[in-house]
Amino acid sequence: xxxxxxxxxxxxxxxxxxxxxxxxxxxxxxxxxxxxxxxxxxxxxxxxxxxxxxxxxxxxxxxxxxxxxxxxxxxxxxxxxxxxxxxxxxxxxxxxxxxxxxxxxxxxxxxxxxx
Amino acid sequence: xxxxxxxxxxxxxxxxxxxxxxxxxxxxxxxxxxxxxxxxxxxxxxxxxxxxxxxxxxxxxxxxxxxxxxxxxxxxxxxxxxxxxxxxxxxxxxxxxxxxxxxxxxxxxxxxxxx
Numbered sequence: 001x002x003x004x005x006x007x008x009x010x011x012x013x014x015x016x017x018x019x020x021x022x023x024x025x026x027x028x029x030x031x032x033x034x035x036x037x038x039x040x041x042x043x044x045x046x047x048x049x050x051x052x053x054x055x056x057x058x059x060x061x062x063x064x065x066x067x068x069x070x071x072x073x074x075x076x077x078x079x080x081x082x083x084x085x086x087x088x089x090x091x092x093x094x095x096x097x098x099x100x101x102x103x104x105x106x107x108x109x110x111x112x113x114x115x
Numbered sequence: 116x117x118x119x120x121x122x123x124x125x126x127x128x129x130x131x132x133x134x135x136x137x138x139x140x141x142x143x144x145x146x147x148x149x150x151x152x153x154x155x156x157x158x159x160x161x162x163x164x165x166x167x168x169x170x171x172x173x174x175x176x177x178x179x180x181x182x183x184x185x186x187x188x189x190x191x192x193x194x195x196x197x198x199x200x201x202x203x204x205x206x207x208x209x210x211x212x213x214x215x216x217x218x219x220x221x222x223x224x225x226x227x228x229x230x
Contacts, residue, residue, distance in 0.1 A: 004158070033218075035218075041222075042220040042221060043218075043220050044220075045218065058217060090158050092158075101147055102147070102208070102216055103149065103164060104149075104161075104218060106151070106158035106159045107158050108157055109156075109157070109158045111156075
């Protein structure tokens, strides 16, 4: 079965540079979530989109922005990168069913290293 | 404020025995709970979930128990196999009238199955 695709898998940037992470959800899934996992930490929710509209916002810095496109893929744009942005960035997707039993399926993640 | 807690950072179990991973939560609004398994350099893989209207859900070797009064859930794996060695994350979500349901994760428990 098709899974969530993320690109790139690895990214090395320098401080103050910009990075763009891409996420392609499972076909027919309409909701996308972004999570950040720092070293030795649990994944933290950043932002989510449902039907191309921002749905919820977590602990996402103002330097970051994201959007969901008409084909449901999503991009996370990160500007003025800081050393502390080095982390694993996961995208997850789900299909909105209206019930509380909405399972999120995760991509393999993008490992960002800021030097 | 850690709303979902996994108090055991690691657990070591003999192959063939039962593995029990525990998770506690503080937010009474959580109504859906999930367990994810994560290997290094990969995204979390969905294992099993349980709705707050149930107290048990079983899928093959995996069973999740929910004790709402104690705000506690546990994942039982029996029999444990070497391939089960991974980090296990407990996650919870609360139903929203609008918007996607972000997941709140525990810190993870590293399970090691010894041959």
